[in-house]
Amino acid sequence: MINVGLNHFLIVSGILFSLGLYAVVTRKNAVMVLMGIELILNAANINFIAFSKFGNLGLTGQVTALFVIVLAAAEAAIALAIVLNIYKTFNNVNVDEIDHLKD
Amino acid sequence: MNLYDLIFYLFAAVTLLSAAVVVSSKNIIYSAFSLVLTFFGVAGLYILLGADFIGVVQILVYVGGIMILLLFGVMLTNKITSVDIRTGTVNVLPSAIAIGVFMGLVTSIMIWTKWVSLPTETPLTTTNELGKLLITEYVLIFELLAILLLVALIGAASIARRDKE
Known part of the structure; x- marks a missing residue:
């Protein structure tokens, strides 16, 4: 169990996923929720690359991880634009207080 | 070790x-x-x-x-x-309990599953092979992602700079 194998990477990724989920569920600030989403995407990426190495699948997992990174960048840009707009409209970004689409 | x-x-x-x-x-x-x-x-x-x-x-x-x-x-x-x-923060206690249970579950699944492990010798540098894969096998996804990124950046700029009338 002390020698690093597939299990170890999967455990790290599972814990990282749970921490990201915790940030998404408990934080009020929308930017913190975004950070939680980034943690979750990183956890998924670790899984892709670990299975790609230990599953004899060639580089397919790495290509998928690359696509996930691209999608994360696009998602962060769009989400922050929306957060800025929400801040202009409501003067705060707490996701538990914003419950209507326009003022 | x-x-x-x-x-x-x-x-x-x-x-x-x-x-x-x-x-x-x-x-x-x-x-x-x-x-x-x-x-x-x-x-x-x-x-x-x-x-x-x-x-x-x-x-x-x-x-x-x-x-x-x-x-x-x-x-x-x-x-x-x-x-x-x-x-x-909101709902700290219930979500801490729920996510603690979830984390324990995921971790024990990761530990106790008998993964079939066939570690491969990954080449010393992967950049060359990744580049070849991107323009042969995955070229459609690659192009679609390029379009998606362009649309996302234009959309982000236009959303963020929208002025109130």
Whole structure:
């Protein structure tokens, strides 16, 4: 169990996923929720690359991880634009207080 | 326990400890900067798994791009000079319990499953093979992602700069 194998990477990724989920569920600030989403995407990426190495699948997992990174960048840009707009409209970004689409 | 294992435990500890700081810190600026450390740790794990190109892309895109965006988001949406750089939390106890159970479940599944492991000799550098895959087997997804990125950036700019009439 002390020698690093597939299990170890999967455990790290599972814990990282749970921490990201915790940030998404408990934080009020929308930017913190975004950070939680980034943690979750990183956890998924670790899984892709670990299975790609230990599953004899060639580089397919790495290509998928690359696509996930691209999608994360696009998602962060769009989400922050929306957060800025929400801040202009409501003067705060707490996701538990914003419950209507326009003022 | 050889050098590889030692480096793995080092990067795993960096990743998980800084991720814990990210989700638990009251100050959102501390969270943002711990997130940088988390991304570095994850990049180290990628490189340990033989994915050198992905590791470098992780540092470039996440630390160089997404972190800057997140910091802009923090700075532009908080009144730093007045009070509210701290962020509140909601439903801490029930979600801590639920996610603790979830984490235990996932971790025990990862531990007790008999994974069939066929470790391959990944080539020393993967950039060449990745480039070939991107323009042969995955060329459709590659082009679609390029279009998606363009649309997303134009959309983000137009949403963020919309003026109120």
